[in-house]
Amino acid sequence: MLRCRKPTPPGLLEWCSPSEQDLQGPQGLPLTLGDVCLWLHAHLPLSDTEPAEPRTRDQKCVKCKEGLPVVVIRAGDAFCRDCFKALYVHKFRAMLGKNRLIFPGEKVLLAWSGGPSSSSMVWQVLEGLSRDSAKRLRFVPGVIYVDEGAACSQSPEDRAKSLAEVKLVLQTTGFPWHIVALEEEPVGTEGAYKAAVDSFLQQQHALGADGVERQSQHCTQDPHSPTGPPTTAQTQALSRLFDSVKTLTAKEELLQTLRTHLILHVARNHGYSKVMTGDSCTRLAIKLMTSLALGRGAFLAWDTGFSDERHGDVVVVRPMREHTLKEVAFYNHLFAVPSVCTPALDTKAPEKASIHRLMEAFILRLQAQFPSTVSTVYRTSEKLVKAPRDGCVAGPHCLLCMCTLDVDTAGPSSPCAVLGPGTRECSWGFVAPEVPSAPLCLQIAPRLLGLRPHISPRCSPLSRRPGWLLGPAAVLEWAGPPAAAGGESLSRPVMPPTPLWSAPWGCTVWVRPGVLTEGRARRSVQHALQGGPPGPGHGAAVLQLPSEHEGLALLGALATLHPV
């Protein structure tokens, strides 16, 4: 619940429709939205302090004291064009240099969405690598563009038009570029994917400090995926997937998850060890608050920090963290940075259509009154630490977001997504047969599917410490209307699911809802794996959902796997 001991900040409750006001995070999260709002209210300067005097054209640039000011940054600092450019470039370089994560000769993949921030980032890299700049950057970049038209329900003609514009821009950069469609979320056998990762790791050892720049590679497709544009079947499968997700919030989260997995897959396949994304300061502040609202408070440090090492061999880096959207827009306009505008999921959506939009509006309006909002939230995110919680050993990881599960396996009444053998119920209202399963981060699955987790008070506590086993599992019910049957053992006859497409190691497979026999569940999931039966290093879980939702099957080699 949003508990406010002080009077709520002006306009806060205005943004929350009644259903958002009773947001509840799962137990044990360090921060709630209410706590953060209270903190913001206490720390932001009040509007009755004298605001900075509005700068006029008569005053000079604050830095060089002689140029005509063009842009106002922060609370009233006016800069002329050249000083602004110097400041902008300096911020970018300082962010890279301060963190010392990118080494000379390293292969870095730039994730370009066509939007202003990522275009600005690509442009900065381009300028930084040019030979006449002082202290030029010394890594080897490539650019990737993910075509999300199917998720946003664009017509094929519009998609082709955007792709043509995109290709034009990519060719001018001169970097090796990749265009992948979201439908190609890794196709191919699990064995091939794993082999790709293994070969990359071997290559890393052999590569050493090779500083050769390879400018001549132009790959358009992931070599492991079928050549040519994505098939209609794949496009329809993706459209069906997104249509089955009920809320815009869940759709956006799903899109982000799939996009991240796809970019990482391409990075692994082509030997990139770093991925740079163009998240700006404003966007990260909005993302921080949105993650809190969605119950991902435990993972803020990874979601909004400079570097994100969850995925093991590929590190995601955010060099545009200190640039606000205003600076980015000004720079792009003043220095003619090319960008491509494509419609997104939430284009023209009303303000309360999703939690992301709500937070965006909240933060930006707060920023208009309290100009230090975004920088305050940003500085907070800098202080977040990536240490695990006390008393929590490094446990298994969520298959989708790769974060350590934030549930306690020890307490008798804590919610647990791990369904062990002989466990009839857990406090989330599952009724699980005696088959093993893979752990799943509790926040991801409900959000993706647009459901709220249902804590049924009638469920008896877990009778024994759950473990997790090898092999597939089946959950017969998800808590939702009608209420889950509590306590009885359910052994309904089931039909095997039909896989829409299969994904290798570490990725997600979506299947139609079906009813599984316990005996046939194992065989059907094996069939879906297309790479052979799950070995000792693999776990799989199939969630059976009410008929209006797609089923979800997750395959993956888990970070740790213990027999019961």
Place this chain on the structure above:
Amino acid sequence: MAAPLSVEVEFGGGAELLFDGVKKHQVTLPGQEEPWDIRSLLVWIKKNLLKERPELFIQGDSVSCHSHPATHHRLSHRRPGILVLVNDADWELLGELDYQLQDQDSVLFISTLHGG
């Protein structure tokens, strides 16, 4: 009595989606008693150019700016995230809504919220 003004109005960063995808508009503002300023220009745009979803461009009587705390009027109904440049300079340097338009000025509205 202000003479008719010829002004170039441009939209970028995704804002053009609200104007049928047309980025540049050369408009002639009719003569009127009060001199034209940004506030009245916005009203004019809303009436004549804006094709759909007016609440995504304007709320109350203004678009909002990012970093300058406004010194007047209700702030709870502004549409934040749209930058305004007049002749390639930030409108905050020119007095925001009260800047008086001159002939042959170029006003650019950039949406920062679209894409990333």
